[in-house]
Amino acid sequence: MGISVDTFFLELNGQGTLQAQIQQMIAEGILSGRFHVGEKLPSSRKLAAHLGVSRITVTLAYTELLANDYLTAKGRSGYYVSQNAPVPPKYSPVPRGTETVDWDKTLARRFSDGDVLPKPSNWRDYRYPFIYGQADRTLFDHANWRLCAVRALGHKDFESLTADYVDQDDPLLIEFIARHTLPRRGIAARPEEILITLGAQNALWLASRILLTHNRNAVIEDPCYYALRSLLDHWDCTVTPLSVDRDGLPPEALPDQTDVIFTTPSHQSPTTATMPVNRRSHLLERAKELDAMVVEDDYEFEMAFLGAPSPALKSMDRDGRVVYVGSFSKSLFPGLRLGYMVGSEPFIREARALRSLVLRHPPGHIQRTAAYFLSLGHYDAQIRRMSKTLAKRRDAMDTAIAEHGLTVAGRGVLGGSSMWMSAPDHVDMTRLAHKLQSQSVHIEPGAPFFSGPEKPQNFYRLGYSSIAAERIAPGVKLIADAIRTS
Template sequence: MAISVETFFLSPESQGTLQAQIQQMIAEGILSGRFRKGEKLPSSRRLAAHLGVSRITVTLAYTELLANDYLTSRGRSGYFVSDNAPVPPDFTPPEKGEETVDWSRAIGRRFTGGNTLEKPHDWASYRYPFVYGQTDPALFDHSNWRLCALQALGQKDFTALTADYFDQDDPRLVEFIARNTLPRRGIIARPEEILITLGAQNALWIAAQILLTQRRVAAIENPCYYALRDILNQSRCHVAPVDVDKNGMRPGQIPGEADVIFATPSHQCPTTATMPMARRKALLKRARAIDALIVEDDYEFEMSFLDAPTPALKSLDTDGRVIYVGSFSKSLFPGLRLGYLVGSESFIREARALRASVLRHPPGHIQRTAAYFLSLGHYDALIRRIRKALSERRAVMQTAIDENGLRVAGTGVFGGSSFWMQAPDQFDTVETAKHLQSQGVLIEPGHQFFQGPDRPTHFYRLGYSSIAASRIGDGIAKIAQAFDGN
């Protein structure tokens, strides 16, 4: 039996080359059982005419399917579904009955209900996306990333790509971080003091699991990165919020019972405050006095363009008291999911064992690609380009904010990629954000960063890492209109 050419069509949403789309269409037809063994395919000429593609494209797709044993060729009679082609299952799944499991009882621990970011998934299609922490395709060094990924896919790197590392990391990436990345933050660490994680989120989560229990106290900044609070809630420890001022966390307010202090000294999240040296020393002194550890989330340090970055808090630590969290998410892209933990060997050993149990190790290919991208110098070039663009955008932001009379609540000394803003008291920025969204403007309401029952609702964050400078003026004007009480 011949398969009618009419059953073939290319979906307008399909991606990939035309050849790949044709191959996929036929493979899926076979896998789903629509095309059966021995059935004849349309000639390449007919299928090409039907789909409106060149004949060679169809021929190449057929040839590939031949090599994969989906099709066989019988000389001039054409192509047929191979006898060796994979068969669809011959067992039919049973009708689904009513589920009888009582999930309210079966679920032992709940994880839903946390603070999730209220950002639409199609944020990139908005005209004025003042969103935070996404990648700007206009800035990313796509071609060199591609080259490094290709290199990491080469035969020589087969083991790095495919092997089960159990609890180990890619030694090349660890070595680069130890020798090149950390020294720029003033940190000297041996490979045994470094663990690669699945992004900074994963690093914070691991640190919390190891250091906190139901009987321990975590001091956090207020406001702070909202996902950290979810992590701490999971560990069931007591949480002590410590207010942040324009210099960051206030050491004197950290309660004596605190076992672990979570801090973002270089760029406080979300206020962007940079902690001055005197306060850093005071923070370390306070930690020593109450024998607490500090988890330093050094996100975004590469985005310092107004002034050179200060050394990390970890660089001042001679006790082994600071655990350092680094990330490539902000500088490369968040979908990469690569971060790292730096701390004393005793701590890293536990972190490694926990990570092995939870996920074994970050995928080898990702680690190796990043190692190449870093060691070939592309990373630094990219960072310089991003800094330059952010610096320009920031200037445009500042001008537009001033001209429109908006109020900045926090500005980092070193740059960064966002402003922390304050609307008049009477506004609930969740409502305003909704209103603005309907006008193509995305802002981030600030309430979720705060802890406690009386969370202020009139703060918001404006990111400028994903909006073109030319759009900023109009976008800020629209925001100003929305906050214009008159």
């Protein structure tokens, strides 16, 4: 493989002769690993024309590098990076100077200091991966997804593949969501009231950006999805965390100054609590009293394998004050980054305009592929297959947890793919999670989900969407043993 001539350039204020600068440029490319052993360099004529120097200058530089064993010549074929060149295993750019920017002064906002969950990139290599929200390759319908992707690449779908939708979405995907997905949640919506997003996180960002300002007040659950809390912290609005109980967010605790309520009523994140219908009605009544908007994140409603899911809060909304957020990330795969939001037309109009300013729209090919996968029945088949498997894993979790005396702090009454656990108060689960990695066990510490400086350290989450049923019991035993000896 040849090295493109476009990767070569001379520094404006380079030191030394042109021949020396060319030698240094090529040597640095080899030493940094940017140029690999066996790669062919541009011809002396082509490189000279590109750099605007004489051909003899390039030839002399090549000759010197050849003598130093950086390059090797192959007859009339040209010059190549030598097998004996000191090439490092990975590309590591050579610094071209010391940065003088004062980043403490330059950065107007910081987004890197929020709470995050540690998630090793090689988690699939763990023997006991109690990880949440990741796809199980044994359950995913690769074959039909591939067929749908190929179909979406066809001539018939050329416009959906290549067109700039500007602020619009794939009409086939919108139609499926309106006619099939939303009615299952008791929601009726027109296309003008539906917007496709890059997952639920993007939907929450859009909703918070539109509904909140520096003089408005938001209420979040405590504990809650940690990324939502970090997101709101950057909007300069007032954020009030309210502790959830076994039924989710308590409406009577909402402050009188509340403007926007963020809640996960069907499957509270992360405790998995399901809000009863009467409390949902109470929440809507309280929101009406406050003239507050409600953002409902209805994640994982498809995973209700123990019973029919309760109607969505949006289905009970008669005032248009609920913004509904859904996602295909948990039911298909998180890398899809495809979700949707439903709201009154004036709200969706603004969300559509804001999305267009930031990212235009989610890729058309992804939308059309998902539309085919959903409309051809593959999605429903996958949900049935996942539900059946998750039910078995849930039984294995219940049995193992009871056998080893672990404490469940929350389990989804209708299903789901995780359990919220608590250890004795003195146990630091963040430290224990790190220790368990040496035994090929991955668990998620619960501290990042809590608000405030004094976060409880004894909670943790056990996901079972990506661990084989037969590995659950021995994995739970290792966790129990580690907690007992802490």
